[in-house]
Amino acid sequence: MGPSGKIGKQGIVGQIGLKGEAGQKGKKGESGTQGMQGPKGERGLQGMPGLKGERGTAGPKGAKGEMGTQGIQGPKGSQGITGQKGQKGVLGPKGSKGTKGERGLKGQGDILRGYGLYVTATSSCSGLLETRSRSSGIIFSNRNGEYSNGMNCSWALSSNTNIKLIFFRFQTEGTHDKVRVYNGISSSSSPLGEFDGSSLPSVITSSNNALYIRFTTDGSVTTTGFAASYHAANSIRLVNSDSSNKLSGRVELFYRGSWGTICNDGWDINDAQVVCRQLGFPLASRAIGSASFGQGSGEILLDDVDCNGGEAFIESCISRGFRQHNCGHSEDASVECSSTIP
Numbered sequence: 001m002g003p004s005g006k007i008g009k010q011g012i013v014g015q016i017g018l019k020g021e022a023g024q025k026g027k028k029g030e031s032g033t034q035g036m037q038g039p040k041g042e043r044g045l046q047g048m049p050g051l052k053g054e055r056g057t058a059g060p061k062g063a064k065g066e067m068g069t070q071g072i073q074g075p076k077g078s079q080g081i082t083g084q085k086g087q088k089g090v091l092g093p094k095g096s097k098g099t100k101g102e103r104g105l106k107g108q109g110d111i112l113r114g115y116g117l118y119v120t121a122t123s124s125c126s127g128l129l130e131t132r133s134r135s136s137g138i139i140f141s142n143r144n145g146e147y148s149n150g151m152n153c154s155w156a157l158s159s160n161t162n163i164k165l166i167f168f169r170f171q172t173e174g175t176h177d178k179v180r181v182y183n184g185i186s187s188s189s190s191p192l193g194e195f196d197g198s199s200l201p202s203v204i205t206s207s208n209n210a211l212y213i214r215f216t217t218d219g220s221v222t223t224t225g226f227a228a229s230y231h232a233a234n235s236i237r238l239v240n241s242d243s244s245n246k247l248s249g250r251v252e253l254f255y256r257g258s259w260g261t262i263c264n265d266g267w268d269i270n271d272a273q274v275v276c277r278q279l280g281f282p283l284a285s286r287a288i289g290s291a292s293f294g295q296g297s298g299e300i301l302l303d304d305v306d307c308n309g310g311e312a313f314i315e316s317c318i319s320r321g322f323r324q325h326n327c328g329h330s331e332d333a334s335v336e337c338s339s340t341i342p
């Protein structure tokens, strides 16, 4: 056997091998520690105004308040100091001439009672009073239609004689809407009647020189209301009108304690107009002759009466003269007055 050969030369470097396959994804690292808080931001811009809201619905009606308690009467004031006596005034200028008076009666120098009488009237409510002459007029709850709820109206009548009140229209809500009449200047005077519903009250005559009337209504239900005439009592009257209609009858005038009649000669609507006015009634609707409401029994006081219609008293009209006539009671004059307030 031969010796061993020498060791061969080192081989050349081999070529670069192929890229190996990608290794597997490593595990998620652990979370870092929290950072420090940043600085405060700047203030933002102002926002735009909002849209206008819708209108809300009305709230429910509140309950009626309770009536307050009456206040305490204040203390009486102290007496004032007596003033000094004034100086004597200077004489005023002479007054102007007065207007011509109404025509007097022809003849006897005697006058009928109605001529010197007056009745003044005031009302706490406006528009509910119609003066017809210096001694007569009409008071009413409403001129037409219906009266109002919640009324509290009063009328004060005063005179130089007794006053006669004649309701010629009456209709109120029974129990709730009342007319009260007092024999004097206020509701402290003695009551003469309290009326409501639909029956016409009887004729009322004061026993002194004043009458006070009050009308009150509650808060619901109204009707056609009332109207009443007033005039100085014992001056003029209508006789034999039927009870439901006080607006017609035989005309009688008061003279020296008794009643007398008027003759129908020349009796017309202008004459009736004056009678209705003097009684405190509305305008006349008819002049009636021939004792249509029966014959009177007293003196025949006027004849050939010729009024122009505007006179306040039948005594002011032209006539044959007081107690001068050529008539009998079958010619007694009558009238019918309208119920429509002028």
Ligand SMILES: [Ca+2]
Binding pocket: 173, 176, 177, 217, 218, 219, 220, 221, 222
């Ligand atoms: Ca009522």
Ligand SMILES: [Ca+2]
Binding pocket: 263, 265, 303, 304, 325, 326, 327
């Ligand atoms: Ca005659």
Ligand SMILES: [Ca+2]
Binding pocket: 265, 266, 267, 268, 270, 271, 304, 305, 306, 307
């Ligand atoms: Ca006449």
